[in-house]
Amino acid sequence: EAQVTQNPRYLITVTGKKLTVTCSQNMNHEYMSWYRQDPGLGLRQIYYSMNVEVTDKGDVPEGYKVSRKEKRNFPLILESPSPNQTSLYFCASSGGAGNTIYFGEGSWLTVV
Amino acid sequence: GENVEQHPSTLSVQEGDSAVIKCTYSDSASNYFPWYKQELGKRPQLIIDIRSNVGEKKDQRIAVTLNKTAKHFSLHITETQPEDSAVYFCAAGGTSYGKLTFGQGTILTVHP
Numbered sequence: 001e002a003q004v005t006q007n008p009r010y011l012i013t014v015t016g017k018k019l020t021v022t023c024s025q026n027m028n029h030e031y032m033s034w035y036r037q038d039p040g041l042g043l044r045q046i047y048y049s050m051n052v053e054v055t056d057k058g059d060v061p062e063g064y065k066v067s068r069k070e071k072r073n074f075p076l077i078l079e080s081p082s083p084n085q086t087s088l089y090f091c092a093s094s095g096g097a098g099n100t101i102y103f104g105e106g107s108w109l110t111v112v
Numbered sequence: 113g114e115n116v117e118q119h120p121s122t123l124s125v126q127e128g129d130s131a132v133i134k135c136t137y138s139d140s141a142s143n144y145f146p147w148y149k150q151e152l153g154k155r156p157q158l159i160i161d162i163r164s165n166v167g168e169k170k171d172q173r174i175a176v177t178l179n180k181t182a183k184h185f186s187l188h189i190t191e192t193q194p195e196d197s198a199v200y201f202c203a204a205g206g207t208s209y210g211k212l213t214f215g216q217g218t219i220l221t222v223h224p
Contacts, residue, residue: 033212042118042201043156043214058211059113090155098144098163098206103155 002027006091006104013081013111021076021107023091029102031094032074036060036087037106043090049074081111114139116204118215126223131192133218135202136184142204145178145185150199150217159200160187192222 006023013019025032033048035058045058049068063085065077074093078085091104115138125131137145146161162169162176162185169176173192178185185204189196199219205212 035214040121040216042216043203045212045214048211056211059213100158100161101146101212103157105155 002102004091004093004102004104006089006107008107009105010108011110013109015082015111016080019078019081019109021078021089021091021109023074023076023104024072025074025093025102026072027093027095027102028071029093029095030071031096031099032068033058033092033101034064034066034074034076035090035092036085037090038087046076046089078109081109083111086110114142114204114211114213116202116213116215118202118218120218121216122219122221124221124223125192127192127194129192129222131187131189131196131220131222133187133200133202133220134184135186135204135215136182137204137213138183139204140180140183142206144205144212145176146203146205146212147174147176147187148201148203148214150201152198156201189220192220194222194224196220197222 004025034046035043044060047066049055089107092101094101118135143164148156149159150156175188199217202215
């Protein structure tokens with residue numbers, strides 16, 4: 001079954017405590033990305049990756065880091081989380097730009 | 113960068129009526145325009161997409177039209193049903209690069 005799996009699904013953390021949200025896909029997709037979803041703002045792209053070791057900034061990259069060392073994994077790193085990073089985060093993958101994007105189930109992150 | 117505006121933000125219709133959601137985009141290089149449906153608490157799922165080499169695409173009760181000259185595209189849902197109630201997102205991006213920009217979303221409510 002085609003899957004995009006992200007963890008954790010729910011997390012409450014404190015300001016400044018580094019955290020990583022993992023994302024893994026089993027479809028051998030080249031393209032992966034991270035979005036955050038906030039009320040009234042829709043889905044905003046944080047970072048995307050066209051292939052291993054190839055990443056680029058989306059619309060709201062500040063405060064986030066990513067890495068793509070393996071094709072299947074694309075972790076999102078918050079080095080020093082702040083309350084304005086409280087949001088619902090989605091990882092996504094596709095076979096390439098312009099192809100159907102498959103979303104993970106989402107990760108609810110609260111920074112206090 | 114790309115900017116996508118989506119209207120209306122909320123739409124209420126009676127069962128059996130048609131619903132139309134409109135989006136405009138700013139980057140003439142965009143050539144891929146997907147629409148996503150997101151039910152409460154779930155991940156966005158692709159319902160239809162269109163590429164700039166076609167003006168209209170239909171899939172049963174759903175259709176999308178694209179006017180590349182005017183830089184706008186629309187989602188049309190006919191014979192609406194209560195299960196069509198959800199948030200709908202349009203997006204614009206390229207088939208040669210990975211960045212995808214979403215609209216702010218439309219909350220569609222179909223009353224029985």
